[in-house]
Amino acid sequence: MTLLKTLIQPDHDENQERAEVADAANLLQVGEFQLLQLAFHDWHERDMPQAMVDPIFTRYMFHNDVPFWARQYARKILEIDKRGELDDNQPHYHRYDAEYRTHVPGGAKKFIWAAMILVVAIFGSILLADGITSRGGSIFPPYFDSEDMKRKP
Numbered sequence: 001m002t003l004l005k006t007l008i009q010p011d012h013d014e015n016q017e018r019a020e021v022a023d024a025a026n027l028l029q030v031g032e033f034q035l036l037q038l039a040f041h042d043w044h045e046r047d048m049p050q051a052m053v054d055p056i057f058t059r060y061m062f063h064n065d066v067p068f069w070a071r072q073y074a075r076k077i078l079e080i081d082k083r084g085e086l087d088d089n090q091p092h093y094h095r096y097d098a099e100y101r102t103h104v105p106g107g108a109k110k111f112i113w114a115a116m117i118l119v120v121a122i123f124g125s126i127l128l129a130d131g132i133t134s135r136g137g138s139i140f141p142p143y144f145d146s147e148d149m150k151r152k153p
């Protein structure tokens with residue numbers, strides 16, 4: 001029966017504590033594990049040690065054991081959202097996102113250098129092409145160039 005409920009309503013979770021964590025993760029647009037990492041950091045003021053990652057995640061996923069600090073953090077996020085003050089684009093919510101960046105370090109300098117290289121390449125190509133083709137020729141076969149077409153006295 002639970003499988004049928006899950007298929008009909010995938011958002012439904014019978015474990016209320018886990019549902020709160022999932023809802024908070026959805027509000028922040030992060031995964032549930034990232035929310036556990038954020039909650040650990042919020043409670044302990046340090047990153048989760050690597051040795052704790054697997055046991056915590058295994059207990060959470062397979063045994064529905066939600067740590068108290070994760071419940072507190074999820075409730076805090078839900079409360080902030082309820083007040084209408086949640087900004088899910090805040091960088092501290094995405095500290096564990098490998099792909100999340102609000103800016104490119106040194107982006108302006110990189111852009112200026114790329115633009116300068118592009119301008120030099122374009123104008124250099126134009127000058128090179130003009131230098132190579134400075135001698136005009138005929139457009140008809142046998143394709144004489146201007147040196148061959150000059151009258152010799």
